Amino acid sequence: TTLIRNMIRSQLRDSVLAKVFNTRVDSLQLLVQINGDFGLDTDGRDKATLLRELNDFLIDQYAQRRQAVLIIDEAQNLSAEILEEVRMLSNLETDRDKLLRIILVGQPELRDILAGPGLLQLRQRIQINCHLQPLNVNEVREYILFRLEKAGNSEALTFADDAVEAIATYSRGIPRLINILCDYIMIDAFSAQARTIEGAVVHELAADLSFEAQYWDSKPLGKTKNAPEQAMGADGEVQALSRDISGQTKILSVIGSMNKRLESLEYMPV
Numbered sequence: 001t002t003l004i005r006n007m008i009r010s011q012l013r014d015s016v017l018a019k020v021f022n023t024r025v026d027s028l029q030l031l032v033q034i035n036g037d038f039g040l041d042t043d044g045r046d047k048a049t050l051l052r053e054l055n056d057f058l059i060d061q062y063a064q065r066r067q068a069v070l071i072i073d074e075a076q077n078l079s080a081e082i083l084e085e086v087r088m089l090s091n092l093e094t095d096r097d098k099l100l101r102i103i104l105v106g107q108p109e110l111r112d113i114l115a116g117p118g119l120l121q122l123r124q125r126i127q128i129n130c131h132l133q134p135l136n137v138n139e140v141r142e143y144i145l146f147r148l149e150k151a152g153n154s155e156a157l158t159f160a161d162d163a164v165e166a167i168a169t170y171s172r173g174i175p176r177l178i179n180i181l182c183d184y185i186m187i188d189a190f191s192a193q194a195r196t197i198e199g200a201v202v203h204e205l206a207a208d209l210s211f212e213a214q215y216w217d218s219k220p221l222g223k224t225k226n227a228p229e230q231a232m233g234a235d236g237e238v239q240a241l242s243r244d245i246s247g248q249t250k251i252l253s254v255i256g257s258m259n260k261r262l263e264s265l266e267y268m269p270v
Contacts (some may be wrong), residue, residue, distance in 0.1 A: 001071055003132075004105055008071075015059050016068045023077040027085045030078075034070060034089075055092055058099035069101045076106035080118050087122040134173025137165055145179060157189055162199030170206045177215055184209060 008017065018037035020030065026203055031050040032042045036185070040053055061068045072078070092099040104110065113130065135143055141164045148154045159167075167185075171177035184205050185197055194201075208214070 001105065004071060004073065004103070012069055013202055014066070016066050016088070017068045018068075020070070020072045021074065023072065023074045025082070027082055029083060030085065038068070054089075055099070058092055059094075059185070062094065062097070067101060068099060069103065071103045071105065073105045075104040075106075076108075076110040076113060078104065080113065080116055083119060083122055085121075087125060090125050114185075118134075135168070135175065135178070136173060137168045140164055140168040140171070140173060140178060143175060144182060147179070147182070157186065158196045160196065160198050163197045163202050166199045166202035166206070170202070170211050172216070181206065 008019075016038065018034050020033050022033065023030075023248070025033065028050075029045050031047060031054070032045075035045075035050050035054055035057075036042050038054070038057055040057055045053070058068050070089070075083075078086070079209065086102060086104070089100055090098065090102055108131070113119070114126075141159065143169070144159060144164070145154055148156055167178060167181055171181055181202070185202065188201065188205060189195070189197060
């Protein structure tokens with residue numbers, strides 16, 4: 001999504017755009033969204049009318065030498081039937097050119113859906129297929145430093161090697177999860193007045209937040225270096241609850257400490 005927004009700003013300024021972000025829809029609702037984003041009136045239109053008016057609009061844009069582009073984000077939520085409807089939109093063309101360029105953006109599940117036997121014709125129409133891999137450990141470090149620099153101070157915190165490795169492990173290299181985990185790390189560092197982040201701190205915070213269960217719907221990772229022991233046994237459910245309560249208590253304590261620091265900074269003489 002971030003890359004698409006950047007592409008819109010840098011590459012598609014002169015194009016006529018329709019952007020669809022709500023993909024839990026039927027074919028009629030999808031057409032209403034597309035036509036509406038192109039600026040067409042959709043009130044009371046049936047599917048045939050929407051398609052005819054969309055085709056007329058695209059021909060008019062083509063006559064003005066303006067490229068029409070449809071971007072569908074979160075496309076993995078579209079059913080195979082709706083994706084087939086999208087394929088039909090790609091058939092809107094002149095004798096020489098396509099009237100509509102279509103960009104599908106989605107999570108890895110989209111690749112699995114497109115691999116289905118019923119979507120062969122759609123796959124044959126895909127000219128460019130790009131899959132973004134998760135960040136590796138070195139890229140996670142560069143990403144964290146980049147975000148710190150954009151925030152105004154790349155030296156605000158120093159992340160030890162084992163801390164970066166732990167962040168990469170818990171986030172699986174997904175930038176959104178790196179952001180979430182680092183937000184908590186920075187709050188904790190501010191509360192503790194720490195400037196260096198060690199791996200043990202990351203492991204402790206991830207355990208307190210039940211990070212694996214919360215963001216990956218899985219059990220905690222196996223014991224790693226500097227990772228806290230995980231209690232096992234028949235009363236594991238009670239132990240997990242106790243750990244969650246302990247984690248919440250610590251987070252509340254960190255927030256309380258942070259508030260005290262903010263108050264002290266507020267009243268410091270200039």
